[in-house]
Amino acid sequence: MSSTVQQTNPSANPIVSTMKALVFRGTGQIRIEEVPMPKPGPGEAVIHVTLTTICGTDLHILKGEYPVKPGLTIGHEPVGVIHELGVGVKGYQVGDRVLVGAITPCGQCSFCLSGHWSQCGGPIGGWKFGNTINGAQAEYLLVPHAQANMAKIPDELRDEQVVLLADIASTGISAAESADLQIGDTVAVFAQGPIGLCATAGAKLKGASLIIAVESDPVRMEMAKSMGADVVINHLKMDAIAEIRRLTGGEGVDVAIEALGTQATFESALRVLRAGGTLSSLGVYSGKLSVPVEPFAAGLGDQKIITTLCPGGKERMRRLMELVRHGKLDLTPLLTHTFSLDEITKAYKLFGERRDGVIKIAIKA
Numbered sequence: 001m002s003s004t005v006q007q008t009n010p011s012a013n014p015i016v017s018t019m020k021a022l023v024f025r026g027t028g029q030i031r032i033e034e035v036p037m038p039k040p041g042p043g044e045a046v047i048h049v050t051l052t053t054i055c056g057t058d059l060h061i062l063k064g065e066y067p068v069k070p071g072l073t074i075g076h077e078p079v080g081v082i083h084e085l086g087v088g089v090k091g092y093q094v095g096d097r098v099l100v101g102a103i104t105p106c107g108q109c110s111f112c113l114s115g116h117w118s119q120c121g122g123p124i125g126g127w128k129f130g131n132t133i134n135g136a137q138a139e140y141l142l143v144p145h146a147q148a149n150m151a152k153i154p155d156e157l158r159d160e161q162v163v164l165l166a167d168i169a170s171t172g173i174s175a176a177e178s179a180d181l182q183i184g185d186t187v188a189v190f191a192q193g194p195i196g197l198c199a200t201a202g203a204k205l206k207g208a209s210l211i212i213a214v215e216s217d218p219v220r221m222e223m224a225k226s227m228g229a230d231v232v233i234n235h236l237k238m239d240a241i242a243e244i245r246r247l248t249g250g251e252g253v254d255v256a257i258e259a260l261g262t263q264a265t266f267e268s269a270l271r272v273l274r275a276g277g278t279l280s281s282l283g284v285y286s287g288k289l290s291v292p293v294e295p296f297a298a299g300l301g302d303q304k305i306i307t308t309l310c311p312g313g314k315e316r317m318r319r320l321m322e323l324v325r326h327g328k329l330d331l332t333p334l335l336t337h338t339f340s341l342d343e344i345t346k347a348y349k350l351f352g353e354r355r356d357g358v359i360k361i362a363i364k365a
Ligand SMILES: [Zn+2]
Pocket: 055, 056, 057, 058, 076, 102, 167, 168
């Protein structure tokens, strides 16, 4: 909980409340620090974070692969209780339980008003928490554009049932939505990490006839089946491309989902795609990504290659929570471990090393 410390400088605000937060101090350096409590300005809110998690993207930040400013609190998957409301935030009360998406669009800029909420203000601009503003791995979190971004959690849902909707489930499920997956389509999903597993669930929700998951980790292979995969191919033990072609009568799949962010998986996804099919890419790539000409049919194959950043905003969160509430989606098996905020650096180590069958870690503030 928050504590109160007396400042020594009498000219400054004499009393500053502080809280615990995980602060990024540079490549390889994160630690729990006492930082000032946020205060909500007009249109903003502060929530007391009750549950959050660690994302693969946070590992990229820690390794210096995705640049954020040292001094920033990271994390972007918040479930909490409203602690304080800024002026002008209507329809909420202090004490309301809310889910806030990893992506917090303003709802007013040209990108938002063109339907590209995640690109609010410009490329990747919808992603603010733990990227351009302080994030969720803290006791309290300032929510920008609060009116557009706080989704009330139905009483019957526990925090653990909804926390993964903030990012990985919203992102994973979006692969099939962005691909405009049709009932009866065949789908291949490359990699069954947290996002790939949610992409598998999304393909099932959208009515795929055959879902083929590609993964070599035994825990994730098993989890893929429970999330909706009909066939799981271990690409280290067999030629995944040949097997997917065989399973689809030689034609290839209607939709190939890339859920890792490597040249190899991107290329494999292209190689199993039927003429006219859609490659739906979720991975975060680094370096250079190239398109081999032969599976691209020299540019004449009528394939689509689409990318999706996590969809956010309160209406997205509400819809996803309804799927959970009505028993269509259960993400709790993915939460394999629980740590307190105080122990979060240990959780990072476990998550980063992928030890102990870890998929996602619940962090209780
Ligand atoms: Zn994330």
